[in-house]
Amino acid sequence: VKNLTSMGLRVEGDKVFILDQEALPHKEIWLESKTPDDMINYIKALKIRGAPLIGVAAAVALAQFVETRFANINILSSSETNEILKMAYRLREARPTAVNLMAAVDRVILKQSLENLSPEQIIKTAEEIFEEDITLCENIGNHGAGVIENGDSVLTHCNAGGLATAGIGTAVGVIRRAFEQGKKIHVYVDETRPLLQGGRLTAWELHKLQIPFTLICDNMASMLMKQGKVQKIIVGSDRIASNGDFANKTGTYSVAVSASHHKVPFYVAAPMTTVDWNCKSGDEIPIEERHSKEVIFPSSSHDYKVYNPAFDVTPHELVTGYILDRGFFKNWNQVPKSLK
């Protein structure tokens, strides 16, 4: 695999490294991923996360697998092909909500005849997916920067930045582009309980980018909107259904409801790889439930009953506009149905 670098994922020949996002911002540790199993464990533990990035990472893990396992083999045996397919399926199932993961793995595999998988082709497709994601982010940033006006304060939830993609990010990419255009902006960062991707990751990124921001608890976003302190809201997405409903990190729906109440424009920024045309509506998006420890940990040692869905679904009615790599769309109906 060729050398490829992003904020959270690095490929150096047959070596793959991920920046441990669980340890951020306290420690910046690069972990080596030697096998698809390593990558699956990192994805499950959220050491690598973000809908686009876990897709890229899974593709890379598969490429690394064929490169190390079947070096110099041009024509794979049936049992060797099965080994790859098994790995592909296991990677695909590491997390259920972000469709990018399944889409990337499928693309690596399905771009060719299943009877005749080519290691070279697998590696090439994985490289393509990595590099394409960088471009998708650039396009999203360029299409979206216009929604942010000079003087705006923009609120974002979770982390849809460089740590969530192979490029400059989706929601954070838009903010970054607007900032680079010289607009004076301020960002309100929802800390994003339970795992604090806003407080830990988005804050870390914005700090590096020197974009001014204020960290808040999720439950303060409504109040800020009431006070007129938020002009725009931009979030990422883990899966957009074919009617424009979308899943994103838990708490996004709450922000959307408050935005609607206070008439603050609410935008979703995502690449077309996040769209699942097979999903009729948000009701069909599978929502991952995670361990109660994530919620209980700071507050108690008791074994309380906990509800801990990692994502929630926001209906398209609450979305002011979709910032996609293909362009900016006020109505979901205007979005072209093809991926390319």
Next chain:
Amino acid sequence: VKNLTSMGLRVEGDKVFILDQEALPHKEIWLESKTPDDMINYIKALKIRGAPLIGVAAAVALAQFVETRFANINILSSSETNEILKMAYRLREARPTAVNLMAAVDRVILKQSLENLSPEQIIKTAEEIFEEDITLCENIGNHGAGVIENGDSVLTHCNAGGLATAGIGTAVGVIRRAFEQGKKIHVYVDETRPLLQGGRLTAWELHKLQIPFTLICDNMASMLMKQGKVQKIIVGSDRIASNGDFANKTGTYSVAVSASHHKVPFYVAAPMTTVDWNCKSGDEIPIEERHSKEVIFPSSSHDYKVYNPAFDVTPHELVTGYILDRGFFKNWNQVPKSLK
């Protein structure tokens, strides 16, 4: 001072103890408060908290002060009177938002001629305030239990329970009464960032009361309402303005906005001692801002800019009903203006 006992405050003659709510639920530690300064520090550090309880605690601290300082003195000198007034003012200012604190201190002092303060009268009034708060909670519980129907799931924010009052609590008191009436109920507990009074304190209380509950992150409340899983919402208050707007723990407003969006009935439970008739509307309620460390601590060691208001204001338009010790009122206009 006579012996008085509540879940979070204990008086034994001239000794006063508070249950350290900062250490709950991990440790149950009773701390002795020997002087008004001790109590002020405990109040500032939220070791003792809850609008009604800090009012009671301040009154008790003042009573303890005069009892230990002026034992056997019937007529105070002018400089002794000034000493008491100075202490009263300092206690009054320990925290700015909950009006119960000021109201309780003022009541202890103003029930008599300022020229002629009587230690005995101060002690008697403090005892009165403690015992009265128990009764106020009972009345709130009795007036409010009717809003909860058999089979309801009730969401609450922060802790408005036995730890926040001298009695059974306000919002939690209502839930407790309904539960004791044999109604099958379930409670959703907002963890209540940043200081987790829901996850640490309300969960601890409900666990002791054996009332079934599920702990959630604040940002999940909206989603639960969308899913039809919440039938009623009941919260406490730190100050109710004369138009029915009210301040309560940060995040309450966000819950109220979601309740309105999803048409879930939203109730405020509070004693009349929480009403500030001098405050025209929520805009006039002073909102305490607390240290950024409370928000940043779990997510980062960086010195990020943080907005950390301890309370927010919910306008009366979003309130379905007020559960007061004087009765249940659908409209604020129906609430009698006298305290007695």
